[in-house]
Amino acid sequence: MKDKIGIFFSGLCVVHCLLSTALIFGGVGATFLKVSEELVHPILLVFVVMIGLISFPSSYKFHHNPRPMLYGAIGTVGIFLALFFDTTLEIVLTIVFGSLLIFAHYWNNKLKTG
Numbered sequence: 001m002k003d004k005i006g007i008f009f010s011g012l013c014v015v016h017c018l019l020s021t022a023l024i025f026g027g028v029g030a031t032f033l034k035v036s037e038e039l040v041h042p043i044l045l046v047f048v049v050m051i052g053l054i055s056f057p058s059s060y061k062f063h064h065n066p067r068p069m070l071y072g073a074i075g076t077v078g079i080f081l082a083l084f085f086d087t088t089l090e091i092v093l094t095i096v097f098g099s100l101l102i103f104a105h106y107w108n109n110k111l112k113t114g
Contacts, residue, residue: 002051002054002055002058002059003055003059003105003106003108003109003112004105004109005051005055006048006051006052006055006072006101006105007102007105007106007109009044009047009048009051010048010075010098010099010101010102010105011098011102012044013044013048013079013094013098013101014094014095014098014099014102016040016044016094017090017091017094017095017098018095020087020091041083045079045080045083048076048079048101049076049080052072052073052076052101055072055105055108056068056069056072056073056104056108057069059108059109059111059112062111062112063108063111063112065111067107068104068105068107068108068111069104069108071100071101071103071104071107072101072104072105072108074097074100075097075098075099075100075101075103075104076097076101077097078093078094078096078097078100079093079094079097079098079101081093082094082097
């Protein structure tokens with residue numbers, strides 16, 4: 001269940017960035033991005049980190065494969081670091097690292113459930 005929640009919140013990061021991109025190109029993005037950077041990004045990041053800290057180590061104890069946890073850590077750090085770049089690069093990095101995080105949670109879940 002924890003990995004499914006992780007997939008959900010990581011997916012929200014990716015969807016949020018895709019919507020931001022659509023709004024920027026649609027001309028509505030300036031106000032949305034200001035609110036997004038001040039409110040949405042930190043909240044999503046907190047959930048992504050908390051879920052990862054709960055999910056990956058506990059599943060590792062079950063399946064003993066460190067790779068999902070490694071990919072999850074890389075994805076989480078990547079999403080965090082993306083916040084420090086300009087808008088376009090931030091969006092690209094969040095989509096890439098958010099997708100990696102989704103993959104890590106999916107793989108972690110598959111290893112745990114057999």
